[in-house]
Amino acid sequence: xxxxxxxxxxxxxxxxxxxxxxxxxxxxxxxxxxxxxxxxxxxxxxxxxxxxxxxxxxxxxxxxxxxxxxxxxxxxxxxxxxxxxxxxxxxxxxxxxxxxxxxxxxxxxxxxxxxxxxxxxxxxxxxxxxxxxxxxxxxxxxxxxxxxxxxxxxxxxxxxxxxxxxxxxxxxxxxxxxxxxxxxxxxxxxxxxxxxxxxxxxxxxxxxxxxxxxxxxxxxxxxxxxxxxxxxxxxxxxxxxxxxxxxxxxxxxxxxxxxxxxxxxxxxxxxxxxxxxxxxxx
Amino acid sequence: xxxxxxxxxxxxxxxxxxxxxxxxxxxxxxxxxxxxxxxxxxxxxxxxxxxxxxxxxxxxxxxxxxxxxxxxxxxxxxxxxxxxxxxxxxxxxxxxxxxxxxxxxxxxxxxxxxxxxxxxxxxxxxxxxxxxxxxxxxxxxxxxxxxxxxxxxxxxxxxxxxxxxxxxxxxxxxxxxxxxxxxxxxxxxxxxxxxxxxxxxxxxxxxxxxxxxxxxxxxxxxxxxxxxxxxxxxxxxxxxxxxxxxxxxxxxxxxxxxxxxxxxxxxxxxxxxxxxxxxxxxxxx
Numbered sequence: 001x002x003x004x005x006x007x008x009x010x011x012x013x014x015x016x017x018x019x020x021x022x023x024x025x026x027x028x029x030x031x032x033x034x035x036x037x038x039x040x041x042x043x044x045x046x047x048x049x050x051x052x053x054x055x056x057x058x059x060x061x062x063x064x065x066x067x068x069x070x071x072x073x074x075x076x077x078x079x080x081x082x083x084x085x086x087x088x089x090x091x092x093x094x095x096x097x098x099x100x101x102x103x104x105x106x107x108x109x110x111x112x113x114x115x116x117x118x119x120x121x122x123x124x125x126x127x128x129x130x131x132x133x134x135x136x137x138x139x140x141x142x143x144x145x146x147x148x149x150x151x152x153x154x155x156x157x158x159x160x161x162x163x164x165x166x167x168x169x170x171x172x173x174x175x176x177x178x179x180x181x182x183x184x185x186x187x188x189x190x191x192x193x194x195x196x197x198x199x200x201x202x203x204x205x206x207x208x209x210x211x212x213x214x215x216x217x218x219x220x221x222x223x224x225x226x227x228x229x230x231x232x233x234x235x236x237x238x239x240x241x242x243x244x245x246x247x248x249x250x251x252x253x254x255x256x257x258x259x260x261x262x263x264x265x266x267x268x269x270x271x272x273x274x275x276x277x278x279x280x281x282x
Numbered sequence: 283x284x285x286x287x288x289x290x291x292x293x294x295x296x297x298x299x300x301x302x303x304x305x306x307x308x309x310x311x312x313x314x315x316x317x318x319x320x321x322x323x324x325x326x327x328x329x330x331x332x333x334x335x336x337x338x339x340x341x342x343x344x345x346x347x348x349x350x351x352x353x354x355x356x357x358x359x360x361x362x363x364x365x366x367x368x369x370x371x372x373x374x375x376x377x378x379x380x381x382x383x384x385x386x387x388x389x390x391x392x393x394x395x396x397x398x399x400x401x402x403x404x405x406x407x408x409x410x411x412x413x414x415x416x417x418x419x420x421x422x423x424x425x426x427x428x429x430x431x432x433x434x435x436x437x438x439x440x441x442x443x444x445x446x447x448x449x450x451x452x453x454x455x456x457x458x459x460x461x462x463x464x465x466x467x468x469x470x471x472x473x474x475x476x477x478x479x480x481x482x483x484x485x486x487x488x489x490x491x492x493x494x495x496x497x498x499x500x501x502x503x504x505x506x507x508x509x510x511x512x513x514x515x516x517x518x519x520x521x522x523x524x525x526x527x528x529x530x531x532x533x534x535x536x537x538x539x540x541x542x543x544x545x546x547x548x549x550x551x552x553x554x555x556x557x558x559x560x561x562x563x564x565x566x567x
Contacts, residue, residue, distance in 0.1 A: 009320050011295060038292055040292070078378055101384065104385070105384065138488055139487075139491040141455050168320055170423075172319075173419055173421075189539060190539065243505065250476065
């Protein structure tokens with residue numbers, strides 16, 4: 001079972017929820033940090049890292065001796081990653097999507113694809129948690145290949161928890177795609193609600209079932225809860241706004257460790273999700 | 283004309299609240315919401331849309347079933363696994379690279395221009411505002427950000443505005459790079475948590491990689507004084523100017539709930555603090 005934890009708006013508590021779910025689980029679990037631009041789950045899990053894998057993409061390299069400066073590669077590239085100047089072809093590798101069109105079209109085979117590192121995957125263990133984290137290198141623009149590589153580690157029939165990045169576009173979609181369930185963490189403010197609605201639209205399009213966690217409950221207004229009730233969206237948990245909880249988060253202490261009574265609540269969230277999934281598939 | 287962008291690395295640290303306050307405070311400027319994935323600034327500024335435009339992000343390959351001879355060349359060579367066994371293109375997976383279009387030996391593939399969102403030029407009581415909405419499950423937010431920035435700069439030059447003030451998105455990848463490049467200052471809003479500092483540090487490295495000057499604001503600083511001291515030390519060690527510290531204050535939450543900027547609240551201390559922070563930001567840029 002794959003549960004992804006997403007939010008639309010950043011800073012609503014995705015990492016808090018994802019890490020606490022993993023710690024509370026009674027079985028072995030894989031925790032995937034797919035927020036590869038800003039991975040934070042390691043701060044709370046503190047796993048022992050056993051291995052690393054470098055993740056790269058293929059980008060074109062022009063052999064100047066073979067190149068006849070016909071410019072076909074620059075015209076076929078849909079991403080402006082290649083440009084022609086009077087005596088050479090320039091490659092802007094950060095714009096490249098690695099589609100391979102340029103090397104295919106080159107009439108004189110002057111283009112080789114070479115691996116360029118985009119980031120790293122770290123693999124570790126902590127108690128019942130197999131921890132897999134992707135991290136985008138500084139200055140790189142495209143996180144998708146790293147997210148895909150992290151998800152390659154998914155073992156079928158295991159409980160998998162994915163900490164997804166904020167937003168509603170490609171990184172969030174790639175992270176939540178093929179999940180059995182998506183847990184949406186929101187906060188009770190107009191910002192939280194506006195982004196929650198956008199995220200729900202995305203999940204509907206991806207055909208993924210979802211439920212909501214309201215974090216910092218009591219801080220803002222009632223409209224998020226009303227919205228969920230009106231639209232029959234299950235609210236699986238509410239975490240009140242308390243300075244003590246905020247403080248443990250600040251120090252990198254998981255809520256279930258500072259307040260062990262939450263473990264039972266998180267376990268209940270997992271069983272509730274299982275029920276929803278089996279009901280939906282029935 | 284100078285460009286200021288508000289970013290954070292970590293989400294939810296207060297970018298939009300602070301940008302909203304600057305919108306209300308600063309004169310002769312244009313405001314841009316560059317967080318096209320999850321835009322929220324419109325909630326505070328209550329814009330009247332004056333001009334609506336579609337965002338054409340690129341192309342989507344479409345295979346004509348009647349012409350196709352099922353050679354599967356396109357399916358084999360598509361690096362994005364966007365073409366399934368029935369030879370139908372998945373519009374979410376297709377990145378619009380056009381490779382299949384060039385490959386097809388019998389021209390059975392056409393390219394459809396993809397509409398991936400909308401962008402708006404609006405009026406607010408605080409002046410002009412450019413914002414956008416990415417379509418549901420659409421990609422290419424970086425391209426949309428570059429487009430609305432270009433538009434904002436053109437308007438600012440034409441109307442001789444002093445400032446382009448931009449609300450950025452979380453993260454360090456393509457949308458962030460699209461909104462910070464060539465700006466005069468990136469203001470990084472962080473919070474006194476381990477995650478806040480970890481993420482601020484990464485986005486500061488990105489800003490420096492692109493040679494953008496950085497200044498820091500610590501928001502909700504009094505939620506964890508110990509961590510605030512750590513961040514202050516980080517700023518000293520990295521020679522970054524700390525332009526202000528904003529306390530956690532229920533009036534800030536209340537103003538969000540009432541969809542107002544904090545400059546409209548009755549909290550004079552807070553308003554004075556925002557003014558001081560802005561003055562610190564524009565010093566020496």
